[in-house]
Amino acid sequence: MIPHPATQQPLPDETFTLTPDASIGSTDSAVRTIAERLAAQLRRSTGFGLPVRTGAGTITLSTDGADSLGTEGYELRADSSGVTITGATAEGVFRGVTTLRQLLPAQIEAAGVQDGPWEIAGTTISDAPRYGYRGVMLDVTRHFFTVDQVKRFIELVSRYKINRLHLHLTDDQGWRIQVDSWPRLTEYGGSLQVGGGAGGAYTKADFAEIVRYAGEHYITVVPEIDTPGHTNAALASYPELTADGVAPELYTGTKVGFSSLASGKERTYEFLADVFREVAEQTSGDLVHLGGDEAHVTPHEDYLTFVPKAAQLVVDQGKRVMGWHEIADAPLPAGTIVQYWGTEDEKAQALAVKAVEQGATLVLSPANRAYLDMKYDEDTPLGLQWAGLVSVEQSYDWNPATLIPGVPATAIDGVEAPLWTETLDDLAKVEYMVFPRLPGIAELGWSPESALDWKRYRDRLAGQGPRWEALGVNYHRSAEIDWA
Ligand code: NGO
Numbered sequence: 001m002i003p004h005p006a007t008q009q010p011l012p013d014e015t016f017t018l019t020p021d022a023s024i025g026s027t028d029s030a031v032r033t034i035a036e037r038l039a040a041q042l043r044r045s046t047g048f049g050l051p052v053r054t055g056a057g058t059i060t061l062s063t064d065g066a067d068s069l070g071t072e073g074y075e076l077r078a079d080s081s082g083v084t085i086t087g088a089t090a091e092g093v094f095r096g097v098t099t100l101r102q103l104l105p106a107q108i109e110a111a112g113v114q115d116g117p118w119e120i121a122g123t124t125i126s127d128a129p130r131y132g133y134r135g136v137m138l139d140v141t142r143h144f145f146t147v148d149q150v151k152r153f154i155e156l157v158s159r160y161k162i163n164r165l166h167l168h169l170t171d172d173q174g175w176r177i178q179v180d181s182w183p184r185l186t187e188y189g190g191s192l193q194v195g196g197g198a199g200g201a202y203t204k205a206d207f208a209e210i211v212r213y214a215g216e217h218y219i220t221v222v223p224e225i226d227t228p229g230h231t232n233a234a235l236a237s238y239p240e241l242t243a244d245g246v247a248p249e250l251y252t253g254t255k256v257g258f259s260s261l262a263s264g265k266e267r268t269y270e271f272l273a274d275v276f277r278e279v280a281e282q283t284s285g286d287l288v289h290l291g292g293d294e295a296h297v298t299p300h301e302d303y304l305t306f307v308p309k310a311a312q313l314v315v316d317q318g319k320r321v322m323g324w325h326e327i328a329d330a331p332l333p334a335g336t337i338v339q340y341w342g343t344e345d346e347k348a349q350a351l352a353v354k355a356v357e358q359g360a361t362l363v364l365s366p367a368n369r370a371y372l373d374m375k376y377d378e379d380t381p382l383g384l385q386w387a388g389l390v391s392v393e394q395s396y397d398w399n400p401a402t403l404i405p406g407v408p409a410t411a412i413d414g415v416e417a418p419l420w421t422e423t424l425d426d427l428a429k430v431e432y433m434v435f436p437r438l439p440g441i442a443e444l445g446w447s448p449e450s451a452l453d454w455k456r457y458r459d460r461l462a463g464q465g466p467r468w469e470a471l472g473v474n475y476h477r478s479a480e481i482d483w484a
Pocket of ligand 1: 294420421
């Protein structure tokens, strides 16, 4: 099972078997839709009727209990008489259902009817996460991904108890979210992508569908509008945002650090006020990410005044600020989350310390561990290499609590695995870079430190292979894992 649960005990002599006469029960309306979706999934591979009823069933979902386990915690018991999953909230029940699916044989994930038997060795589980923020990031600007592709991505990552989807929505190569007050951002700024092919952008209806579908999987979307650098698509669309008033060409290469909003112009902040307002309106979560990375052509003094002004515009929308670790050089509003993407460099570590000193908390995305776009090894046909090679072991075998010298464990909100898409133009390539590394990052975010052990994790990871086969996931059959 991945992530490894906080505690699990076997029930010797007990075996649960899902049989054709089974039903799924939900004790209250809050978990009814979770029960219905579980039933729909299990019907496909079992061929059983699996009616959903109110009250107890063969598999019972309940929000009556497990109060001490927090919003995401749950208890699960599988024995000869049935399965019960109890959480204090529907969210906890949902996390428990992801566990149930992994307890069932891999063929349960198949699209067509399989033979079974559908057995679970008797067990009790009491589970709750180590960290509240367990994220994955998808860069939809270097290459654009459709709503349906994002939905499959969400469904796959939700199985590992990921609860944040950070969408990198704007960059030099494309602006991908509709802003009605500045329509050329998507019309023109979103028209291309890396390599020069057609790009794309989400309409408000598209984005609402992503937010809704993520919510159904108890994942909150964190939208990122990258500023003041990584803004060529915006500058090309609206020359008034540039320092000299001249629009650059659209950009379809992969260089970084060459663009900047005009930090001294009032128009820039009017623009950002509109953008953050419309983006905040489109999100249900409490975070808006304002980027802040690699503003190499913004004079540093200007950067230091830009960041607090931009941050205030996010706060004005009732949202908390998130940003890449460079923003920690500037004063930050209360409640800011700083996203660390350093390797082992002292400059990045110093900024993380500076973030914490001013009261911010950290989400850890160390590029040499958590970047899913880094090559696995020299032979990986896709991906980048600037932060080194990131093998499955390298991505798993680290401790968030002690990663950055001088940062106390209490300052860590969690972990996030970013996937940048300079070299990834379709979902099969995305899946190849995400699996099998993402489950390891998800486990670092969820499981207690005592459960983390590379050798044992390797064996558990091998068990995910048949699931990905059943789901048609294009995972990387890394030689580090004994997939047989
Ligand atoms: C950097 C850069 C991105 C690149 C990525 C590639 C951050 C935060 N900014 O990470 O623009 O796409 O590396 O690995």
